Amino acid sequence: MSSAQGSTLSREETDLDSEFSQLLSGQRPYQVVVWNDPVNLMTYVSWVFRSYFGHSKARAKELMLQVHHQGRAVVSHGPREKAEQDVTAMHQFGLQATLEEAE
Amino acid sequence: MATAFRATTKGYRADLDQHERRLLSSLCADVITLLQNREKETDSTPDGASEDPDFAHFRAEMAGLGSDEPLAAPTDEVLRRLLPDALADEEEAGHFRRLSESSLRGAKLADLRTARMLLESSPLSIQEDVAPVFGRALNDLRLTLASRLNLETEEDAERVHELALASRSKDSESFMAEIYTFITWLQESLFSAMTEFLPEEETDEDTGAA
Numbered sequence: 306m307s308s309a310q311g312s313t314l315s316r317e318e319t320d321l322d323s324e325f326s327q328l329l330s331g332q333r334p335y336q337v338v339v340w341n342d343p344v345n346l347m348t349y350v351s352w353v354f355r356s357y358f359g360h361s362k363a364r365a366k367e368l369m370l371q372v373h374h375q376g377r378a379v380v381s382h383g384p385r386e387k388a389e390q391d392v393t394a395m396h397q398f399g400l401q402a403t404l405e406e407a408e
Numbered sequence: 409m410a411t412a413f414r415a416t417t418k419g420y421r422a423d424l425d426q427h428e429r430r431l432l433s434s435l436c437a438d439v440i441t442l443l444q445n446r447e448k449e450t451d452s453t454p455d456g457a458s459e460d461p462d463f464a465h466f467r468a469e470m471a472g473l474g475s476d477e478p479l480a481a482p483t484d485e486v487l488r489r490l491l492p493d494a495l496a497d498e499e500e501a502g503h504f505r506r507l508s509e510s511s512l513r514g515a516k517l518a519d520l521r522t523a524r525m526l527l528e529s530s531p532l533s534i535q536e537d538v539a540p541v542f543g544r545a546l547n548d549l550r551l552t553l554a555s556r557l558n559l560e561t562e563e564d565a566e567r568v569h570e571l572a573l574a575s576r577s578k579d580s581e582s583f584m585a586e587i588y589t590f591i592t593w594l595q596e597s598l599f600s601a602m603t604e605f606l607p608e609e610e611t612d613e614d615t616g617a618a
Contacts, residue, residue: 343554343559343560343561343562343564343565344550344551344554344559344565345547346592346595346596346599348596348599348600348603349543349547349595349596349599351603352543352599352602352603352606355603355606356540356606361608362606362608389494389504389508392494393494393508393511393512396491396492396494396512397512397515397516397544398544398547399490399544399547399548399551401492402492402494403493403494403495403496404494404495405495405496
């Protein structure tokens with residue numbers, strides 16, 4: 306669509322643009338979700354988020370509490386290959402995790 | 409009486425009685441057997457193929473690559489918990505499992521074998537670099553016991569806790585509950601100590617999102 310208004314893209318259009326480029330590259334974005342379960346310890350889950358994803362102590366705790374209170378939290382985004390790698394790592398640590406197409 | 413993990417100059421140390429170390433080691437051995445049985449069950453190598461252990465890894469890779477058929481999830485509850493589906497859709501999960509399960513299984517087997525080796529020493533002394541390995545193995549033991557105790561909700565966790573504390577009559581369920589609670593305590597102490605020593609590093613993502 307052409308526009309007489311020229312080059313000033315609104316923020317909304319910029320976001321759309323990046324979604325298009327992801328579609329064009331043929332790589333749909335995926336995300337990894339960690340689910341709450343009554344076995345994994347809060348200390349352990351926070352430690353996993355810090356040591357594997359390199360999160361700060363505060364960010365790891367925030368994510369862990371999101372899993373605990375909301376039942377799930379998105380812990381990583383990216384191309385399918387990265388999501389597969391991350392979900393397998395979470396399974397190695399014994400966390401309940403799945404990958405899904407990002408919304 | 410056991411004392412929990414604490415940090416030392418050489419890593420982490422806990423004092424466990426011999427029977428406690430033996431118990432943990434034999435639990436590791438049980439989970440190793442479970443995982444090995446799954447390995448045999450999913451092994452698509454025809455009988456009579458080379459038994460050379462040098463090729464075991466290669467064969468495991470080929471087992472994943474050789475077939476396009478989805479691999480069904482294990483029927484055993486414990487194995488389903490240790491080797492969970494990675495996708496909600498059953499068929500997609502099966503395809504991913506075909507490619508990924510053997511390496512996940514291998515990683516868990518390696519953790520549990522290392523844990524058994526570490527449990528040979530008294531006091532139980534864990535160097536910094538193997539602490540995550542030992543911690544993951546403890547977690548797998550807890551997942552295994554939790555699955556056998558049908559621990560699925562927070563209420564179940566409460567029930568198991570009560571069972572471990574209250575009962576002196578040693579039926580197998582209260583015995584398992586007691587061991588579960590013991591390993592929980594041990595794992596908590598290890599990761600509390602490890603958390604203290606984890607360096608704080610902010611990633612770009614963290615600073616960007618904050």
